[in-house]
Amino acid sequence: MKLKDLAHSRTGDKGDIINISVIAFDEKNYQTLQKLVTATSVKKFLGEMVLGEVIRYELPNLGAMNFVIHKALRGGVTRSLRLDKHGKTLSSYLLEMPLEIKN
Amino acid sequence: MKKTIRIGSGAGYSGDRIEPAMDLIQKGDLDYIVFECLAERTIALAQLQKMQNKELGYDPLLGDRMKACLPLCISKKVKLISNMGAANPIAAAKKTAKIASELGLKSIKIAAVFGDDVQSLLDFETQTLLESGESLSVLDDKIISANAYLGVEGILSALTDGADIILTGRVADPALFLAPIIHEFSWSLGNYPLLGKGTALGHLMECAGQVCGGYFADGAKKQVPDLANLGFPIAEINKEGSFFITKLKDSGGMVTPATCKEQLLYEVHDPSEYLTPNVIADFSSISFKEIEKDKVEVSGASGKPLTGKLKVSVGYHDGYMADTQISYGGSYALERAKLAIEIIKERIQSIDFDVEDILFDLIGVDSLFKEKIANMPPTEVRLRVAAKTKDRKEAVQLVNEVETLYTNGPAAGGGVSKTVTEIVAIQSVLIDKNRVTPIVEYFES
Known part of the structure; x- marks a missing residue:
């Protein structure tokens, strides 16, 4: 199973920092997501694409989490050499993260 | 006092589609329409334009939007608020007055709200760049512009003085929506929980189509109807700060808890501390409830007192x-x-x-x-x-x-x-809020 099977996502940017939301399609899967999609696992999955730390904020009311990722855009939208200067496509990448769910 | 007011979002960025705003003004039963058109860097580019021609430096689509929307706004009694003034709100207001006159619209009061240009207040010795931690002095001779994110104050004065059209320079995006709510319901600027609710409304609305299913469809699981005719959102709020988001029935797109959740977290860091010039809004306890098709009730937003600092965007070569x-x-x-x-x-x-x-x-x-x-x-x-x-x-x-x-x-x-x-490029510094004074000037058609 992949993250895209349980959640949807959108990237936002401010300077060289992006946030990627992870929102459960069904709120009853929130706890599973909370267990498997951590700051550490997200940082590992994004690999060399992001250089800075990853911070996770939890929104149980919404069945959602917000990942704030530093040094993610080679300098930010106004000066980045990246094709996708906003990092908007990184939400699609994160949704490909494999989830190991034990039955 | 009205029981509720309805605010439409007419643009989510400078180049956004124009027809959805016209539909909203015509059929949305609106009191206000807000056009958010000023991205981080746009004001520095506008400043360069103004340096070449002092009659320019406002949004390039201002003329087209005003020609399309002004007659509708006047006939439907909808007030228009926008940051299309960019680096030159006065020139934008004069241009709008001219367009109104040419369209035969008389006695339209247009306010220019500025005071955001703080380049003369920059202090190279003491200020540091928020992004890099370096001293502001590293940008010294390369600086083009420095604009503070103003709050609601200037827009409030213009509303009190009866302006029909308000054109600002740099203000915090949600303030464009929060100001008319404060004005209509006489909210106190010290009532932070209420300001937090109005800020949540502004944040959900400021990207226009994005809360109505724009930028949401994934080609598989998340289907959105009729994106070619995507409707822009309407928010209806009462004096207690309860509100819902909806859209016109015959427009494309959809408003659901899922579209609202994606937009709520868009460009947010700590959801319990969304910093603005008027309030630290707290989105962490918000919940969304679908009360009808394409009508979502938003509850649980709050707010805390603020820091006394304003963020300044510094544009540089x-x-x-x-x-x-x-x-x-x-x-x-x-x-x-x-x-x-x-x-x-x-x-x-x-x-x-x-x-x-x-x-x-x-x-x-x-x-x-x-x-x-x-x-x-x-x-x-x-x-x-x-x-x-x-x-x-x-x-x-x-x-x-x-x-x-x-x-x-x-x-x-x-x-x-x-x-x-x-x-x-853009980097940011902080400035004391009490050093920045909004200025309002009026023009008439």
Whole structure:
């Protein structure tokens, strides 16, 4: 199973920092997501694409989490050499993260 | 006092579609329409334009939007608030007054709200850049503009003085929505929980179509109807700060808890501390409830007192960007594109280019994601070389190097494109709020 099977996502940017939301399609899967999609696992999955730390904020009311990722855009939208200067496509990448769910 | 007011969002960025706003004004039973058109860097570019011609420096689509929307706003008694003033709200207001007169609309009161230009208040000795932690002095002679994010105060004065159209420079995006709510319901500027609710409304609305299913469809699980005719959102709020988001019935898109959740977290860091000039809004306890099709009730937003500091966007010259591309197709397309990269790297070294930073992308292979998701050989590859240089000359030289791959590089490279652009970058500093005074001037048609 992949993250895209349980959640949807959108990237936002401010300077060289992006946030990627992870929102459960069904709120009853929130706890599973909370267990498997951590700051550490997200940082590992994004690999060399992001250089800075990853911070996770939890929104149980919404069945959602917000990942704030530093040094993610080679300098930010106004000066980045990246094709996708906003990092908007990184939400699609994160949704490909494999989830190991034990039955 | 009205029991509820209805605010439409007419634009989510400078180049947004115009017809959805016209539909909203005509059929949305609105009290206000807000156009958010000023991205982080836009004001620095506008400042450059103003330096060349002091009658310019406002949003390039202002004329088109006003011609389309002003007559409707006047006939439907909808007030218009926008940051289309950019670097020159006075020129924007004069231009709008002229358009109103040409359209035969008389006695329209137009307010220009400014005071956000704080370039003369910058202090190179003490201020540090929030992004890099370096002293502001590193940007010294390269600075183009410095604009503080103003709060609701200037817009409130203009509303109290009966303005029909309000054109601002840099203000915090949610303030464009929060100001008319405070005005209509006489909210106190010290009632932070209420300001937090109005800020949540503003934040959900400021990207227009994005809360109505724009930027949401994923081509599989998340289907959105009729995106070609995407409707823009309407928020209806009462004096207690309870509100819902909806859209016109005959418009495309959809408003659901899921579209609202994605937009709520868009460009947010800590959801319990969304910093604005008037309140630290707390979105952490918000919940969404679908009360009818395409009508979502929002509850649980709150707010706390603020820091007394305003964020200032500093625009500066940051050299040039070269961007150049060439395509390879068929068998060994990827091998030839990689060979091309090696050639360019060697050429840069042997010619001794002064390149500050360089990036090689293989579009279709690794331009978006550096690590592969699936292991598939591509049948077409586009090499992109993007580089940053101090001088235009080097940037031009670099894009020409890629072009020489036509006759000097691997077989069958095609469709070279080359662009060189001057970079205007943005970083931020903080300034004490009490040093920044909003100014309002009025013009009439």
